[in-house]
Amino acid sequence: MKSLPAALFGAMASVFAQIATTTEPSPSDIAASAATTEPYSPVSNVEGLAFNRFFQVWFENIDFEDAAADDNLQWLASQGIALTNLYAVAHPSEPNYCAAAGGDTFGMDNDDFQRVPANVSTVVDLLDTKYISWAEYQEHLPYPGFQGFNYSNQETYADDYVRKHSPLVLYDSIAENSMRLRQIKNFTNFEADLANEKLPQWAFFTPNMTNDAHDTNITFAAKWLRSWISPLLTNDYFMNDTLVLITFDEDNTYKKTNRIFSILVGGAVPENLHGTEDNTFYTHYSVIASVSANWGLPSLGRWDCGANILEIVANRTGYVNSDVDTTHLTLNQTYPGPLSNGKYSEYSPIWPNPVTEADCSAGHGVLDIVKKTYAKTEPTYNYTSPFPYDSKSGYNVGNMARRKELLHSRL
Numbered sequence: 001m002k003s004l005p006a007a008l009f010g011a012m013a014s015v016f017a018q019i020a021t022t023t024e025p026s027p028s029d030i031a032a033s034a035a036t037t038e039p040y041s042p043v044s045n046v047e048g049l050a051f052n053r054f055f056q057v058w059f060e061n062i063d064f065e066d067a068a069a070d071d072n073l074q075w076l077a078s079q080g081i082a083l084t085n086l087y088a089v090a091h092p093s094e095p096n097y098c099a100a101a102g103g104d105t106f107g108m109d110n111d112d113f114q115r116v117p118a119n120v121s122t123v124v125d126l127l128d129t130k131y132i133s134w135a136e137y138q139e140h141l142p143y144p145g146f147q148g149f150n151y152s153n154q155e156t157y158a159d160d161y162v163r164k165h166s167p168l169v170l171y172d173s174i175a176e177n178s179m180r181l182r183q184i185k186n187f188t189n190f191e192a193d194l195a196n197e198k199l200p201q202w203a204f205f206t207p208n209m210t211n212d213a214h215d216t217n218i219t220f221a222a223k224w225l226r227s228w229i230s231p232l233l234t235n236d237y238f239m240n241d242t243l244v245l246i247t248f249d250e251d252n253t254y255k256k257t258n259r260i261f262s263i264l265v266g267g268a269v270p271e272n273l274h275g276t277e278d279n280t281f282y283t284h285y286s287v288i289a290s291v292s293a294n295w296g297l298p299s300l301g302r303w304d305c306g307a308n309i310l311e312i313v314a315n316r317t318g319y320v321n322s323d324v325d326t327t328h329l330t331l332n333q334t335y336p337g338p339l340s341n342g343k344y345s346e347y348s349p350i351w352p353n354p355v356t357e358a359d360c361s362a363g364h365g366v367l368d369i370v371k372k373t374y375a376k377t378e379p380t381y382n383y384t385s386p387f388p389y390d391s392k393s394g395y396n397v398g399n400m401a402r403r404k405e406l407l408h409s410r411l
Contacts (some may be wrong), residue, residue, distance in 0.1 A: 024148050034143035039189045040182035041198045044133040048294040049316040051268035052241035056100075056287060057205040057229075058165070059221055060093065060214035061252045067261035072222035076246065078275045079233065080265035081312070085326075086282040088250040088258045089303075089388060090334045091344060093214075094164040096249040098339075100204070100284050101167035103302030106351060107337015109344035111164045113149055116339075118172040120351070121370050123202075123288050124180065125173070126297045129367070133200035135183045136168045137190040139208040144189065145169075145181030159209040165249075167204060197237055202291065229265075239267035243312070245287065258331040264312065278311050281324040283331070283387060286310060292362035293317050301354030301366040301374070306384035309361055319361060322386040325400035335381070335390035346393070352380035360384070 025033070045052070067073055068082075088096050095108035101122045108114065127134050140160045142151050147169055151161040163169060166184065174180045183200075185193075193199050206212065207228075213221035225246065232238045247262035264278075288304035290313045291297065299305045308314075308321040333344035340347040356371045356379070381390055389396035 030142050030146070030148075030151070033146070037143045037145065038182065039144040039185045039192075040179060041135070041185075041189070041193050041196075042133040042183070042200065043198050044131055044201055046130050046132045046201060046295060048241075049296075050294050050310075050313045051243035051266070053199065053201050053203075053266075053268075054243050054245070054291055054294070055203045055205060055266075056245040056247065057207070057225070058097070058100075058212070059207070059225070059246075059248045060165075060209075060212045061250060062213055062218045062221075062248050062261070063251045063253050063256060064259045064261045066218050066252075067222075067248065070218050070222045072226040073218075073246075073261065073263065075226065076229070076265060077263050080244075080263055080269045081273050082277045083247075083262040083264065083280075083282060083310075084277050085279050086247065086260055086262045086286070087284075087326075087329075087331050087387075088248070088260050089284050089331050091250055091254050091258070091332055093249045094170075095334060095339075096284055097165055097167040098170050099303070100287065101171060103285055103288055103300040103304040103354075104352065105334045105337065106339045107334055107345050107348060108339035109334060110339075110341045112341065113163065114170050114339055115175070116171045116173075117351070118176055119373055120171065120173065121300055121367055122168065122171050122173060123291065123300070124168065124171075125367060125369065126288070126292055126300065127202055127295075129297060130295060132202060132295060134202040135185060135190075135193070135200040136166065136204045136206075137185055137187055138166050138206050139187045139211065141166075141184070141186040144183070144185050145175075145178070146184075147175060147181075159215060161208060165206045165212070194232075194235070194238060199238070233265065241268050242266040243268040254332050256332075257326065257329070259326075264310070269312070273312075280308055280311050280321050281326065281386065282308050282310065285388075289361050292360075292364065293319065296364055297362065298364045298367040299358070299360035299362055301356055301358070301360070301370045301379070302352075302383055303381075303385075303388050304362075305355055305358055305360040305366070306382075306386050307361055308386050317363065319363065320404050322401045322403050324386055329387060329399050330396060331387070333395075335388070335393050335395045350380075353377045355379040355383040358384055361386075
């Protein structure tokens with residue numbers, strides 16, 4: 001893929017937006033790259049507190065009530081733990097995927113072709129501190145590391161793979177590194193990694209636009225999911241100490257709360273918890289925090305810093321999660337930032353500074369490169385909060401949260 005060079009302006013802690021323009025590769029270019037680009041499948045065996053592998057599978061745009069009522073999702077919930085209080089963090093899709101990798105939306109309120117500057121860290125940088133293997137699996141991605149805006153079904157020309165549903169490729173710290181790019185693969189590569197027992201310890205899965213419910217509905221997607229995951233749930237190699245999060249990027253009715261139905265399954269879920277519910281307040285940021293707590297990793301210093309940790313992990317660390325009053329909480333839009341186009345937030349040219357001096361909910365401080373990059377700067381937001389808010393723009397100000405052993409505090 002050809003793109004104009006991007007420039008960074010200002011100090012390291014105030015990185016301005018990169019303007020990315022792209023000419024989509026031709027079918028012949030894609031075919032040539034597919035013939036020569038080899039996937040990279042590193043393996044590792046770093047022991048965690050609650051799981052040794054963590055996989056998340058994302059679906060699209062379904063209201064909580066509709067997902068919770070689906071027969072196939074109810075069956076999957078009976079095989080694990082239903083998370084009944086997990087929230088997406090914005091609309092539309094792409095800011096949620098962005099948040100899942102980098103702990104922030106950066107004001108994104110659109111599904112545009114986005115690039116996040118290379119000095120903004122991601123969950124990959126956290127995993128790399130302990131050489132924990134990782135991958136991203138995108139159904140029908142034409143070749144490892146493809147950076148195009150989309151890739152249509154070559155028979156029907158219907159939507160298939162889309163860049164906006166690929167969180168890691170949004171970050172130049174990954175997209176500008178050829179080895180990292182080759183770890184963004186397709187489902188055929190996943191099947192090969194499974195058969196060769198070369199699965200990573202962390203992975204993000206996105207089905208295509210048909211199977212993820214975006215262009216269909218929850219009945220279709222849940223039926224596909226059950227047929228896809230059922231053989232995996234009986235595969236000893238896949239299941240061994242593995243935790244799988246099945247979730248959605250956002251709800252479908254923007255005026256609702258953006259609560260999304262989610263399920264934890266896998267060999268890391270104790271049998272006595274099968275068919276149970278976890279009503280703890282979580283967001284997409286909780287996933288990064290939980291991964292950090294499980295493997296003793298630092299924080300990105302963004303919204304993962306104060307996020308609640310999955311109880312299955314928190315119970316092993318002694319961390320006490322916060323109770324959050326969601327009565328007036330709104331997670332349907334976001335705060336100002338450089339990736340906004342003015343639809344659900346306001347544009348600001350300044351990239352937010354993370355917190356650098358905090359233990360964070362995982363208890364292991366902030367990533368060293370983040371502390372070095374943003375040394376002697378003030379964090380833009382109170383990233384130690386269990387939910388995002390912004391005092392300057394008034395976003396989510398006045399909502400209530402408390403640690404279970406503390407009195408209520410107003411944020």
